[in-house]
Structures are given as C-alpha cells and as structure tokens.
Amino acid sequence: MHLKRAYPKDCLSGVGSNACRIGDRQSRYPVTIECESTGTSGGxxxxxxxTGDPVLRLTAKPLNSDEIQSEAIQQLIAAMAERMREAPGVGLAAPQVGVSVQLVVIEDRPEYIERLSGAERREREREPVPFHVLINPVLSVEGEESAVFFEGCLSIPGYQGLVARARVVRVEALDERAAPVVIRAHGWYARILQHEIDHLNGLLCVDRMDLQTFSTLENYDRFWRGG
Known part of the structure; x- marks a missing residue:
C-alpha cells in the first residue's frame, strides 16, 4: 500500500504542489507524503x-484488514505516535498528518496528569491511558450525562475553548493487528475519543465549541483557568 496526501476532488496539479481553490482563496501543499524511511523512527x-487545510474537512477512508497490516500503515502508526509525543498531545488522527484514513492513536501519560491539581483531576475524571491504536472506530454515546471543559487541538495550536462532550461513550474498532476491540470510556478518556473520532468525520473541536470562550492559551490562563 502506498499512501498519498489526500486532496479534495477539485484540486489542480501544480509544479511540485497541488493547488486547491476554496472560494477565492488558494492553498498549496506537497503532492505526496511517502512512507519510505527518511531517517525518522516512524519511517x-x-x-x-x-486548520484551513482541506484534508481536515474530508470524511476519512476506512481500512481493510490487508491495508491495516501493510508496511505503509504500520509505518504511519509509528510516525503518528512520534508526532503525538513530540507535540505533546494525548491523541492524533491520521487526517492531522495529511492522510485521510480512519486511524487514530491515543495516549494520556501520567506526567501530563501530574501537572493538574487533585481537584482538577477529579473534576475531569482524568486518569492515565496507555498507548493504543483505533482503526475504523464507531462511537456511540451511553447515557445522557455531558461535561463541559476547555479543549484544544494540535491542528489549532495556541487556542482553547469550552466544548460539551458526552461523559460516557462506547467505541467499537480494530487495533493495529486488525483485531476487534470494544472500549467503554468515561470522563477525560471519553472526551479524547470523541475529539479524535470527530477528525475522521471532518469535524474540528471549534465546530462544537462555545465560540464566546475561544481564547489564546495566554488569555485562558489569565481570564478562565480556575474561574
């Protein structure tokens, strides 16, 4: 399997790039993202x-068992794990690295949670989540409880805003070996799952955000944190 950069159908070929017109604007980016090794551990x-890159607004393509176990997808998983940890972040969807396939990686490390006070951890229901891969995930909401917290995104760096999410969810998916997995999650883990799976459907957190609370990180600390 050879992964290529995903583009909307109306993209026009350019020299060394593709040009896609959105209204009267034009964005340019590399034609392909290759899976051959370039010296990084992710291959x-x-x-x-x-945000603004059209790939983030596409509905991602499901993967079959052979594709999941291909060298290209395994290299993509390794590279996504590396990018997520470098950022750092607690989740990353394939469209966020320009590949429109239904694949996410998630990991909420203990050292991220240690930065929060005990009260913040309890309020967010936040606990460490080990690294795992979800492919072709199907999410369903369980119960009617919701929670509202500030949320950011690696594709919208430097900003946060209040987003309401379901408190408890169930996810059915495949793992990196194409084996079926079922997850029932609550609290912050449920929020991460909803955020990342939204990316596979062309949605960003700003689409669900209370835009009156949309803030820079500096202003979040200044006006909202602990408020």
Missing part, C-alpha cells in the same frame, strides 16, 4: 497540518 515524514 516517514509526517507533519501535523493546521
């Missing part, structure tokens, strides 16, 4: 794309 060069 390829994958950069986190930022």
């Amino acid at each position: 390829g060069v994958y950069e986190i794309v930022k």
Whole structure:
C-alpha cells in the first residue's frame, strides 16, 4: 500500500504542489507524503497540518484488514505516535498528518496528569491511558450525562475553548493487528475519543465549541483557568 496526501476532488496539479481553490482563496501543499524511511523512527515524514487545510474537512477512508497490516500503515502508526509525543498531545488522527484514513492513536501519560491539581483531576475524571491504536472506530454515546471543559487541538495550536462532550461513550474498532476491540470510556478518556473520532468525520473541536470562550492559551490562563 502506498499512501498519498489526500486532496479534495477539485484540486489542480501544480509544479511540485497541488493547488486547491476554496472560494477565492488558494492553498498549496506537497503532492505526496511517502512512507519510505527518511531517517525518522516512524519511517516517514509526517507533519501535523493546521486548520484551513482541506484534508481536515474530508470524511476519512476506512481500512481493510490487508491495508491495516501493510508496511505503509504500520509505518504511519509509528510516525503518528512520534508526532503525538513530540507535540505533546494525548491523541492524533491520521487526517492531522495529511492522510485521510480512519486511524487514530491515543495516549494520556501520567506526567501530563501530574501537572493538574487533585481537584482538577477529579473534576475531569482524568486518569492515565496507555498507548493504543483505533482503526475504523464507531462511537456511540451511553447515557445522557455531558461535561463541559476547555479543549484544544494540535491542528489549532495556541487556542482553547469550552466544548460539551458526552461523559460516557462506547467505541467499537480494530487495533493495529486488525483485531476487534470494544472500549467503554468515561470522563477525560471519553472526551479524547470523541475529539479524535470527530477528525475522521471532518469535524474540528471549534465546530462544537462555545465560540464566546475561544481564547489564546495566554488569555485562558489569565481570564478562565480556575474561574
């Protein structure tokens, strides 16, 4: 399997790039993202794309068992884990590195949680989550409880805003070996799952955000944190 950078159908070929017109604007980016080794441990060069890139608004393609176990997808998983940890972040979806397939990686490390007070951890219901991969995930909400917290995104760096999410969810998916997995999650882990799976459907957290609370990280600390 050979992974290529995903583009909307109306993209026009350019010299060394593709040009895609959105209204009267035009964005340019590399034609392909290759999976051959370029010296990184992930086996390829994958950069986190930022809001405004059309790939973030596509519905991602499901993967079959052979594709999941291919060298290309295994290299993509390794590269995504590397990018997520470098950021650092607690989750990353394949569209965020320019590949429109239904794949996410998640990991909420203990050292991230140690930065929070005990009260913040309890309020967020936040506990460490080991690294894992979810492919072709199907999410369903369990119960009617919701929680509202500030949320950010690696594709919208430097900003946060209040987002309401279901408190408890169930996810059915495949893992990196194409084996079926079922997850029932609550609290912050449920929030991470909802955020990352939204990316596979072309949605960003700003689409669900109370935009009156949309803030820079500096202003979040200044006006909202602990408020």
